[in-house]
Amino acid sequence: MKFEAFRKSIRLSKEDISRDLLAENRDRIKIKKEKVAVRNLVKILDAALAIGNAKGFASMSLRDLSSEANLSMGALYAYISSKEELLDMIQQQGRIVVVKVMNESLSGIDEPAEKLKTAIQVHLYLSEVMQPWFYFSYMETKNLPRDAHRKAIESELLTEGIFAEIIEAGMAKGVFRQVDPRLSAALIKAMLQDWYLKRWKYERRKVTVEQYGEFLVDLILSYILIRD
Amino acid sequence: MKFEAFRKSIRLSKEDISRDLLAENRDRIKIKKEKVAVRNLVKILDAALAIGNAKGFASMSLRDLSSEANLSMGALYAYISSKEELLDMIQQQGRIVVVKVMNESLSGIDEPAEKLKTAIQVHLYLSEVMQPWFYFSYMETKNLPRDAHRKAIESELLTEGIFAEIIEAGMAKGVFRQVDPRLSAALIKAMLQDWYLKRWKYERRKVTVEQYGEFLVDLILSYILIRD
DNA sequence: CATAAACGAACGTTCGTTCGGTTTTTTACA
DNA sequence: TGTAAAAAACCGAACGAACGTTCGTTTATG
Incomplete structure (x- = not known):
């Protein structure tokens, strides 16, 4: 099997994963509209993985995350209920x-x-x-x-x-x-x-x-x- | 080669390593007497590796380290000049x-x-x-x-x-x-x-x-x- | 008694988290 | 289709706790 064939055969875009993650955590995420929620979850996950992998999750402040994801601190907390929970998610x-x-x-x-x-x-x-x-x-x-x-x-x-x-x-x-x-x-x-x-x-x-x-x-x- | 034979063939006790580390950083460590310095370096390294490996170096506070090593905050800073330097050392x-x-x-x-x-x-x-x-x-x-x-x-x-x-x-x-x-x-x-x-x-x-x-x-x- | 070592309170920052207010989007009705 | 009310989303200043680091003082050593 070729890698490119594999990549195309699975549906695993950032949006797909975020949508699944949203469905899995519907109760904890305060945003109602799926389209909005998925768009911002993609930004949050992208930022969290980038910063976390660069300098470690513990060293990533939520202010780092907030500015990298272009969301305010308040908005961030509409998607996650704590830093620890983000890690778990x-x-x-x-x-x-x-x-x-x-x-x-x-x-x-x-x-x-x-x-x-x-x-x-x-x-x-x-x-x-x-x-x-x-x-x-x-x-x-x-x-x-x-x-x-x-x-x-x-x-x-x-x-x-x-x-x-x-x-x-x-x-x-x-x-x-x-x-x-x-x-x-x-x-x-x-x-x-x-x-x-x-x-x-x-x-x-x-x-x-x-x-x-x-x-x-x-x-x-x-x-x-x-x-x- | 058997493992036990190997272990005995190399001189690598905590004290040995701490002594080498002391010699390597003689300028940065403020304690004068080798015996005292080595004794406490062993405690500091033991504690740092234990806590660091359990929950990550970034999540280890110097107060954690201080209490695990049975040294005051002040005493700690006679052996290391910063947390980052300890990591490097x-x-x-x-x-x-x-x-x-x-x-x-x-x-x-x-x-x-x-x-x-x-x-x-x-x-x-x-x-x-x-x-x-x-x-x-x-x-x-x-x-x-x-x-x-x-x-x-x-x-x-x-x-x-x-x-x-x-x-x-x-x-x-x-x-x-x-x-x-x-x-x-x-x-x-x-x-x-x-x-x-x-x-x-x-x-x-x-x-x-x-x-x-x-x-x-x-x-x-x-x-x-x-x-x- | 002089020097070395250890102490721990205090300092300025930064952290995770909250919350009252503002902006944006949707809804309801003309 | 236009608009006002309602709902949803977002904002960022503020809070107390915890952080790394310092330093004036006390205790131990020889």
Whole structure:
């Protein structure tokens, strides 16, 4: 699968995500009209991710956010009820998208090697489309309140579990070698994460997301496939 | 190499590190007597790494630090000249140790596969001994002032370069397959980092640092060694 | 008794959050 | 279609709490 094909196949513009997020938090957001709410949510999320990823969410003041989003302090508080809740909202929305896209993309694929390859590519491409989200979620997990923090960890383990299950199925079918599925999955995740955590590095070296994906698939399959 | 053997072979107690750090910053630290200075630096660094890793350096107030380290606000400022400088000091000291230990451990090894294996193990074991340092440095890089931030990035590329050079040497000798050395090195680093970034995960699953190291070496060598 | 170290109240800023007032948009009726 | 009332959205000054940092004073050391 090509990256551009993937990007077009999923509906994930900023507006789409903001609309979902609005629907999810209809009770907490005080703005009535969807069109207005979505327009400003896009501005708020854009600004929060930009500032937050540049200097950390804790170091971002709501005055920074207010001026970057071109909204007054008062207007800001019509969309969020506290700074902490904004943090939670961003993370939650990211997780929802990941689970949805991963499940949609993998259903119907049975051949283990093909499924593993697709899972790696989809996760990688998704992290490319939503890079600020992924980076933010990774770096700010520990600043979440207790309950949200627990959910973030569960989510990490859930996506890891997807990879582990594919590997186990491949082993059961005799297509994959006998390896530690959980540890293999953990390392796949680690390499997937490097792509969005160290974007500056790969950008500088002009490594494309497709090249990275191919390399990663090669590395994993050369380890996991039965040898001749 | 066993982890315990490694731990004993390097002198890296908190006191040792604090003493080095004191020597490095003799002009900025106002305390005259080494014994007193080292004792309190240990307390300050312990507290800063503990609080910083728990809730982020930006969210750690100097009052938190003061009470955790059992030092008054005034006393704290006899050891550090600003909060930002403390951040810089911790990172700088970590980098010095990494470069020193890596260079010492790799000199004299010529056989590429052996050298690559040792490099992976040493980096991994070192990150285990100094886990709070490594975690802290990774998570707080972006909060550094401009110049210190640049140095942190250089350091990331430097250690990556060590792995890349070993791989290139192995390719030149005909022991390794023709692979992308830079990308391979990047992924090795990504997997090494996962060990200290997600310690909670591996601890929970009772994966030891030696098991992780073996798995990682297996994975890399199965990709990079010439096949029969 | 002199020097070193530690103390903690106080300073000026900046923070997250609130709220009374203003502007903009929609609605209702002619 | 024009307009006044009502509703929605936005504004930014103001508040108390908490921040990093300083400094005059007290305590410990040798």
